[in-house]
Amino acid sequence: MPAAVDHVQLAAPPGSEDLLRAFYADALGMAEIPKPPALAARGGCWFAAGAVQLHLGVEPGFRPSRKAHLGLRVTGIEAYAARLEGHGTRVTWDDALPGHRRFHALDPVGNRLEFLEPLGGSGV
Known part of the structure; x- marks a missing residue:
C-alpha cells in the first residue's frame, strides 16, 4: 500500500526553466532542489516546500491541461493570494468546495494550480 505521495510532476515546454524558477521560487516561495546529474540533462527543475516536492519536466509539444491540476494546501490564503x-x-476565487477557501491560478506555462485552506485554518 502507498504510504505517502513522494512528489508530483507537471510538464512544461522546453526552455521554460527560467520562467518556472521565477514563479515557483519567487512567487510561490518554494526552494529549488538539485536534480540528480543523470536527470538534470533532461531539463526541467524541481522545487520543495516542507514535505511537498514538485518536479517540472520538459515535454516537447507541451500543452497544459485545462482540468487536471495540482492542489496545494496553504495557510493564510488571503495573504498568499495577494502575494501571487x-x-x-x-487569481480566481472559487467557493464551491464546502469547508474551504480556495482559488485557482495558472503557472507561467499554463499549468492549473489550486490553492486551498480549510475554514478555521486548521491546515489538516
Whole structure:
C-alpha cells in the first residue's frame, strides 16, 4: 500500500526553466532542489516546500491541461493570494468546495494550480 505521495510532476515546454524558477521560487516561495546529474540533462527543475516536492519536466509539444491540476494546501490564503497577485499572477476565487477557501491560478506555462485552506485554518 502507498504510504505517502513522494512528489508530483507537471510538464512544461522546453526552455521554460527560467520562467518556472521565477514563479515557483519567487512567487510561490518554494526552494529549488538539485536534480540528480543523470536527470538534470533532461531539463526541467524541481522545487520543495516542507514535505511537498514538485518536479517540472520538459515535454516537447507541451500543452497544459485545462482540468487536471495540482492542489496545494496553504495557510493564510488571503495573504498568499495577494502575494501571487503582486507577482502578476491572476487569481480566481472559487467557493464551491464546502469547508474551504480556495482559488485557482495558472503557472507561467499554463499549468492549473489550486490553492486551498480549510475554514478555521486548521491546515489538516
